[in-house]
Amino acid sequence: MSDARSREAEGPLRRFELPHELVPRQRKAVRLEWLTLAYLLSAVLLLALTLGQSQAMKAAWIEDMLSLLPPIAFLVASAIRNRDPSAKFPWGFHRSISIGYVFAAFSLLVLGALIFLDSAMKLVTAEHPPIGVIQLFGEEIWLGWVMVGALVYSAVPAVFLGRAKLKLADDLHDKVLYADAHMNKADWMTASAAIVGVLGIGVGLWWADAVAAIFISLDIIHDGWKNVRAAVHDLMDARPRRHDAREFHPIVERINDELRKVDWVDAGAARLREEGHVFTGEILVVPNTEEHLLDRLEELAAHLLSLEWKVYDIVVVPVRQIDVPSPGTDAPSPAVPRAADLPSSAAEAGSDSDRLRT
Amino acid sequence: MRAAICIALALAGLLGACRIPEDPDGTLDRVEGGVLRVGITESDPWVTLDGDVPTGGVEVALVRRFARELQARVEWVDGGEEELIAALKEGSLDLVIGGLTSKSRWKKDAAFTRPYVKTRTVVGVPPESSPPDDLDGVAVAAELGSEAEALLDAKTDADVRGVRDLGDVRDGPVAAHNYVLDDLGLAIGPELKEDEHVMAVRLGENAFMVRLERFLLNRADEIERLLLAEGRP
Numbered sequence: 001m002s003d004a005r006s007r008e009a010e011g012p013l014r015r016f017e018l019p020h021e022l023v024p025r026q027r028k029a030v031r032l033e034w035l036t037l038a039y040l041l042s043a044v045l046l047l048a049l050t051l052g053q054s055q056a057m058k059a060a061w062i063e064d065m066l067s068l069l070p071p072i073a074f075l076v077a078s079a080i081r082n083r084d085p086s087a088k089f090p091w092g093f094h095r096s097i098s099i100g101y102v103f104a105a106f107s108l109l110v111l112g113a114l115i116f117l118d119s120a121m122k123l124v125t126a127e128h129p130p131i132g133v134i135q136l137f138g139e140e141i142w143l144g145w146v147m148v149g150a151l152v153y154s155a156v157p158a159v160f161l162g163r164a165k166l167k168l169a170d171d172l173h174d175k176v177l178y179a180d181a182h183m184n185k186a187d188w189m190t191a192s193a194a195i196v197g198v199l200g201i202g203v204g205l206w207w208a209d210a211v212a213a214i215f216i217s218l219d220i221i222h223d224g225w226k227n228v229r230a231a232v233h234d235l236m237d238a239r240p241r242r243h244d245a246r247e248f249h250p251i252v253e254r255i256n257d258e259l260r261k262v263d264w265v266d267a268g269a270a271r272l273r274e275e276g277h278v279f280t281g282e283i284l285v286v287p288n289t290e291e292h293l294l295d296r297l298e299e300l301a302a303h304l305l306s307l308e309w310k311v312y313d314i315v316v317v318p319v320r321q322i323d324v325p326s327p328g329t330d331a332p333s334p335a336v337p338r339a340a341d342l343p344s345s346a347a348e349a350g351s352d353s354d355r356l357r358t
Numbered sequence: 359m360r361a362a363i364c365i366a367l368a369l370a371g372l373l374g375a376c377r378i379p380e381d382p383d384g385t386l387d388r389v390e391g392g393v394l395r396v397g398i399t400e401s402d403p404w405v406t407l408d409g410d411v412p413t414g415g416v417e418v419a420l421v422r423r424f425a426r427e428l429q430a431r432v433e434w435v436d437g438g439e440e441e442l443i444a445a446l447k448e449g450s451l452d453l454v455i456g457g458l459t460s461k462s463r464w465k466k467d468a469a470f471t472r473p474y475v476k477t478r479t480v481v482g483v484p485p486e487s488s489p490p491d492d493l494d495g496v497a498v499a500a501e502l503g504s505e506a507e508a509l510l511d512a513k514t515d516a517d518v519r520g521v522r523d524l525g526d527v528r529d530g531p532v533a534a535h536n537y538v539l540d541d542l543g544l545a546i547g548p549e550l551k552e553d554e555h556v557m558a559v560r561l562g563e564n565a566f567m568v569r570l571e572r573f574l575l576n577r578a579d580e581i582e583r584l585l586l587a588e589g590r591p
Contacts, residue, residue, distance in 0.1 A: 128382055128562020130469030133571045140572050142379055144564075204380030206562050 018277070019309040022172060029168045029177055030078055033071040036161050036184070040068050043154040050134075050143065050150045059115045059213055060194040064154060066114075067187050069107040070180035073100035077176060081276055094312070097176055097276025102231040104179035109224025111186060116217035122210040129201055129209075144198045151198070155191035158184045173243040173277060173310065175234075179227045186220045237273035239327065251279060251311060253328035255304055264289050264296055269326035278312035284319050293318060379564035385452055386566040394430040394452055396421055397442030401457030403537070403588035404555070410436040416475075416584045417455040417557065424573050443467050446560055453559055453570070460554040469561045473554030474574035475581045478536045479506050481516075482544030484529065493548065498531045499524065506533040509550040524591035537589030 018026055047061040077100035085092040121127075131147070133140040162184030169177035193216045197209015230245035240249040252270050259268030265285045272281035283304060287293060301316045322329075381387070398418070400407045405415040412418040412434055425432045435442070435451060442454045447467045458464075460473050481498055493516035500507040502520040510518050510533045521527060524534055524542065532539075536546055557574075559567045574581075 128560075130559075130561050130567060131379060131564050132469070132472055132567050133575070134472070135575060140575055142568055144379060199378075201562075201564065202378040202380065204382045204565075206382045 018172070022309075025168055025171050026078070029165070029172060029174065030075065032161065032164055032168070033074050033078075033177075033180070036071045036180075037068065037075075039157055039161070040064055040071070043150075044068075046150045046153060050146050059118055060151060060154065060191050062114060063111055063187065063190050066107050066111045067183045070100075070104035070176065070183045073103040074174075074176045074180060076100065077276070091275065091280070091313070094275035094278050094280075097174070098231065098234045098274065100176045101179060101227070101234065104176050104183065105224060105227030105231045108179060108183055108186065108220060109228050111183075112217050112220030112222075112224045115190060115213055116221060119210040119213040119217060123207060123214075126206075127210075128206040131198070131201055142202070144202050147198050148195050151191045151195045155188040155195070158187040158191070162188070169243060175227075175230070175243050175245075178243050179231075182223045182227065186216075186223065189216045189219065192216075234274050240272055240274045240279055248327070249279075249310075251308055252326060254307060255283065255311075256326060256328040258304060258307070259283070259285060262300060265300075267322050267329070269322045269324055269329045271324050271326060272311075272314075275312075277310065279310050280313040283314055283316045284322050284324060285316060286320065286322060287318050377565060379568060381563045381565040383449065383560070383563055385560060385563040386569055389430050389452060389566065390428050392430055393433050394421070394425045394428065395433045395435060395450070397435050397437060397446060397451045397454040397456075399437060399439050399442060399454075399456035403585065403590065404457040405455055407436060410434070414588060416581065416588050417457075419584055419588075420574065420577075420581070421453065421455060424570060427573060428569075439464075443558065446558060449560060451560075452563075452566065453557060455557050458556050458558055460556050462556070462558075464558065467561070468558040469563070469567055470556040470558055471567060471571045471574060473556055474571075475555045475578070475585065477553045477555065477585070478546075478549050479509060479533065479551040479553075480536050480539070480549050481510070481514075481547040482532045482534060482539040482542060483547035484531070485543070485545040493531075496531065498533050499527045500533040504534075506535075506550065509533070513550055514548070534591065535589065537585045538591045540586055541589070541591055 044061065044064045047064060051058065051061060077096040080093045081096045083089075083093045131142070131144045134143045134146055135141075136146070162181045165177050165181035165184065168174070169181055190213065193212040194209060196212045200206075200208020200212075226245060230241065233241070240251065241247065242249050252272055255270040255272075256268065259265055259270070262268070262285075264287055266288045268283065268285040270281065270283050272279045283301070285297075285300070287296070297316045297318065301314060304314060304316070305311055398405045398407065398412055401415075403415055404417040406413050406418070421432060435445070437445075439454075439456060439458075442451065442456075443464045444467070445451045446454050454468065458470070460470060462470065481493065493514040496516050497519055498510055498514075498516040499519045499521050500510050501524055502522060507518060507520055510516055516531075516533075518533075524532055524538065527542070531547065532542060532544060533550060534542070539546060557570065559570060
C-alpha cells in the first residue's frame, strides 16, 4: 500500500489537492463554516422564540434554516474530497465539491422562490399581520421591537461572514464557498427587509414588508438561478469556468497554446472537466513521430500538470485524428452528425416504436 | 401621509414623536371617545346573556372597564362564534369575546391577545383528606356532557360518575374548572387540562391590540377575583 502511495506522489496524480500555500486558507474556510453553523443555529432558535403569531418574520426564519445547507454541504465535501481513489471510486472524491455546490445553489434558489411566493400571497390576500406585546423582565414591550432586535442579531454577523467567505472563495476557487457567501448576503438582505417590514407594520403600513421582501426575493432568485445553472453545467462536464461562473477558465486555451509549441505534435486538443476544485480530462495529440513516444508523452503530461494547480489528473493520448471540439484549436466538424441535423431519422424512430406497440 | 412622516421620524431616531405600533385602519383613534363594537357569544362564566343583553361574566366586566378607560360607549352584538369572527375580520366589529382560548381555530381570521388568564380543569378533592396518589377506581363526579367528563375518562382510571348539576354533589372528588372549586368547598387536586384565555381583535389593528393587551396584562389579581366570583357550578 505504501508503495502504491509513493508511486502516486511521483506520477501525474498529486497527493494533495490544494497547493501548500492554500492549505491554511482552506483551514480558515472550514473554521468559518463551523462558526457560521453555530451562529445560524442560535439565530434560528432566537427567531423561533420571537415569531409569535406574525407572518412577518417567517421568511427570515425559514431562510436561516435553509442557509444551514451550504455550510453543511461545504463541511461534508471538505471532509471527504481528499480521500484516495479506491476501486469503487476510481476518480477519487473531488466531485463531492460539485455535489455540495448543487445543494448550496439549489437551496438559494428555493429560498428565493419561497420568499417570493409568500410575499406575493400576503399582498394578494391583503394579510394584516398582528404584532402585540410581550412581557420581558416585568415590562410590556411591543413585540415588534424584540423582533427587530432578533433580526439585527441574525443580519449583522452574516454581512461579515459573507465578505470573509467571498475573499476565501476567490483564493481557493471554491464554488460551494462562493454560493454560501451569496447565501449570507441573502440572509442579511432578507433580515433587513423583515426589519423594514416590522417597522412598516409599526407605523401602520401592513404591506411594507411584503413589498420589501419581493424585491429582495428577486435578487436571491437571480443568484440562485445563476448558481444552479453553473452547478448543473459542472455535472454535465461543461467547459470549466471560473468559480464565480462569470467567464470561462483560461486553462483550456493555455494548454492548447502549449501543445502548439511542441514540435513533435501536429495537432492537439484538450478536453477538461471540473471535479470540484480541480480539472481532469484528456489531452489528445497527433504525433508526427513514433520515436520515443512514451517518453515524450510522459514529459508533456508533466509539463502540462505544472501549469496550474487546478490541473490535477490528466492523460495525454496519441491519436491519428482529433475529433473533439476544443476552444482555441481549429476544431473539426464533429465526426458523428448531431441528432438535430437529422429530423427525419428521429421521426422514423418514433414511428418504429409506434409500430412495435400496435 | 402620517405613516411617511413617522418613517422619516423613526429614521431620524425621534421615535417618541409618533405612536408605534399604529393601526392601518385607525381602530384605536375611532374607539377613543367613540363607540367600541363588541361581539359576544354566551360562554359561562366569561359572557352570560339574557336574550341579547349581557348580564355578567368575566370578559363582559373587563370590556366595560376597558371601554371606561377609553371613554368609549360599548355596543354589544350577540351571535355565534363563526358569525362574529367573520364580522370582525371584515371590520364590522372591533373585539370579540366569549371564552376564546389560545387553541382557537380562528387564528387565520383574527388576532389574539396574549393570554391574560390561565384556567385549569382539575379534580377537586375534599380539603381535609390528603389528596389521593392515583385515581384508580376512585369515584369522581363530573358534569354530564362536559369536557371534564371525557378528560377524566381518557386520562385517569377513575370511576366517572356523570351528574346533571355539580351543586348536587355532597361529598367526594369532582372534576371541574379550578374557579368553581371554592363554591364546592373543594381543594385543587390532580390537573387534567390547562386553558389560556384570550380576546380576539381585528387582524393588523396593532395599536388597539397593544392597548388592550396592556390593559389586560396589568390586572392579573383583579381577573382572578372576578373569575372566582363569576365561576359557579
